[in-house]
Amino acid sequence: MRKTYEAAAASSKAAMNFTGNHAGATVQDNWLLSILKSSSNSAAEKQIVTRASRDSICVVCKGARFLCGKTRCPLMVKVNYYLKSVPLMASEDIAGVSPPSVFIGRMGYPHVYAGPLVPPIAEDTSLYDLPELWFGKSIDEIVGFRSLLVRGKHPVHVQKFNEAGKIVEQTRELALAENSVDIELNLTKKPRGSLFLSDDVQPFGPSAPIRDLHVGNARFDHRIEKAYYDTDLRALPAVLELYNRGVMVTRIQRAFSVGAFGVEKNRRLVPTRWSITAVDDIVSKSLAEQVKTFPEINEYRVYESRYLDNVFEVLMIPDIWRYEAMEAWYPGTVWNPNGKTTAIFSDYEGNNGRTTYAAIGGCYYSARLAVCEQLVKERRQATVIVLREARPGYIMPVGVWQVRENVRNAMRQKPFMFKTLSGALQFIADRFEIPLRRWILQSELLKNALFQKKITDFFAATQASAKAQA
């Protein structure tokens, strides 16, 4: 049986970054193979055929010179995790404890693959699928336990899960469980594939189609269970109700993805990455409506947090609720591998919110959730600009939870207070390496705060003093 090591294949966006053209042939001088040989794992060797592009800088670099500009070679990191999960690939039968965790794919929607994620570990694994508890852990630790999760796949139409049989039914029930659940996962063949990486979703390990699935006794979270059995309750109020009763966003999202909420005839499976953003969006939109009724803050504030070489500076301006998220990618970071200059992306919404999907993706909504939580807690209103610098140490994407938890951590810190906008901006400029001018040029809300005058500026003032002010 031949296993293909997909380091250079397009299975993940990250992989694409260091191979400009991977359509190429199998290269004889295969440096990856020699690394794998030297790792003295003969079992792995048999299973692996490596592919690499002839003109890729990786062939020249061989994981040693960091030509791509990252601080560690993502390919080497991936190989390490791959080797760890090789034992997982030895058997078609996995017995373990699921955190619980499920994954609903999005390829081929509405015909998708659904199934549980199961590590071959017989202890409490709940931490493996609760990003709320991950803040502060290293990228190695997180990718380490995530890569142990084997994904079982079962084809299903998102709206016809009731007809899809026992495997899908048990997967759905697993997603509602409160604690880790014993699982026996029988696959049709040995799981294959390398670490799955995505900007939105937490990474996980190899996968294979499901032959049979046995899920042990699971106790449901009673709050989620209530919404699950209420087939007249619409999905939106269900999500908000659960959030307000203190259910973790991850748990709501997990149940959301298996179609546990909504009016019965409208229920459907939701691809995992869509469900994450859907829940972030629903909750933060509702919080923003509350924020709009509170009094404005009295000063300029800067909150900050740094984790996994992502630096966040959150600026709050004493004005009505508006929100903007900006991210700058250094050359050599995940999504800007070959760039010579830093790339800045942003999107914003005014007081009335937005109706289109944010250009920068799911992290826009995760950060919005984190800042709204803080403003609601304080019962205050502000214009909020979330600035993020992704530095070269951020070698692989780990999912939007990183943004949510990083900004939440920023919100837990005591903010730096300023009397003027220029004071706050100067502070941010000192923290960031990207010049302030570039941030301002890119930011609609910063330009607005700097340039848009208030009608109150012209009340008492005579014309002369108003001009002096300008």
Next chain:
Amino acid sequence: MFKLKVADAKLLRDMATAISILVDEATFKIDPEGLKLRAMDPSRVAMIDFEWPKTIFEEYVCAEPTRMCINISELLKLLKRASKDEAVELALDEKTARLEIKITGKYTRNFTMPTLEASEEEVPTPKITFNVKAKTTTQGLSQAIEDAQLVSDHVRVEADAEKLVLNAAGDLMGAMITLQKGSDALLDLEVKENSKATFSLSYLSEIIKAASATSDIATLEFSSDMPIRIDFQQTKEGKLTFFLAPRIETE
């Protein structure tokens, strides 16, 4: 005791629409002569100055001056139920602090809605010497604004003795819209001093779109880097004026 009646619901509805562009909760000052509203939007960038003398109304009763605060978008929902030639009566029940809305046409509808705590804030008007006064048709003005919106979200308004120019520059595209003195769109132009000022297009377009329903002629007054004053001439008596603060880009 406060009560008013209009013969045509459209009058009331268009005015409520224009107010709702800037304010959600509107505090009206009501006295025996008529009703007034002067308020800023929540971000204090724009201001509305509105007056309706009692002569506008078919019936107007106000015993003593009072203030009434209502949620304009809620009122608007009710007014949207009235068709063009139906009469609308508003009456404030001071005991219950509720506003009664009676729509009479083919049949009669009585709605009630709560009033809110009235704001005591006295909003002054900005003191500005205007160097440009331009009288335009609202149709021509809103077309010009729509043109500018294609390329940017703010516009520089410039005037000299001959013309009024709207200049918009986006990241990639630009637009220059010229209204020549004496043209169909620009009815009159008085310039004491050549002036230019930049304004947010989202504010301008919303204000002009909503106010155009009440008026055919708009008078723009501005000076360099000062707020613009836009007065929408009402067919009956009454006043609908907006102020919008400028954008001043400094490097």
